[in-house]
Amino acid sequence: MQIIRTIVWVLILAVLLIFSWFNWTPVEVRIWENLLVETKVPALVIVSFLLGLLPMWLYHRGAKWSLNRKIVSLENAARATIAPVAKADPAPSPAPPPAAAPHPSAAPPQPESDHLKPESNTP
Template sequence: MQFLKILFWFLLAFVAALFTYGNWTSIQINLWGGLIADVNLPLLLLVTFLLGFLPTYLYLGAVRWRLRQRLTNSERMLADMRAMPPSAASSLAIPPAGDADRIDAAVAAEGRLL
């Protein structure tokens, strides 16, 4: 699998080099105040790609950091809850089997559960 990753990146670099070699022309960009900038086409495309990619990459990095912090906090809370001994008040008492018939009869008589 590592070989395929390396092969992919080499092919991508080769295609980028061919594109750069084939399109090495200067482009005039009209700026404010009558200024004209001569820029090579591959450099212009790289700058526009980075202008779109970097803000998205930084935003997703912040989202991943925030989610990682929330996960760490949740794991810490879960470990704290598992470490706490169960309290006597929180345990549920199971009624004896004979009481179930009496409860069913009371529910049937009233016609409602609560």
């Protein structure tokens, strides 16, 4: 795309140079009643071209800047929407290992204090 743009600008410059070469004559431009400017035709053409090009170029740059800001804003909003979903569903952690069960042949521990023993009726 850059090569096409360069070719177009080179062609415009070549046409402008050829036009300037063949039309290098002085002209009088009356701006107001008392103001008369004597200039060459190519200078008048170049100034007229720039006066027409500059406002449209500025409008184009402003619109492009505004649209780029909207695109960046929408991309950031999309990233913000996607990011919490990925973090909210983490991979499940492994289950803790089961507690060691006592061996079935082992006797339950006996209490050592006397007040837990059953009372006997011996006088």
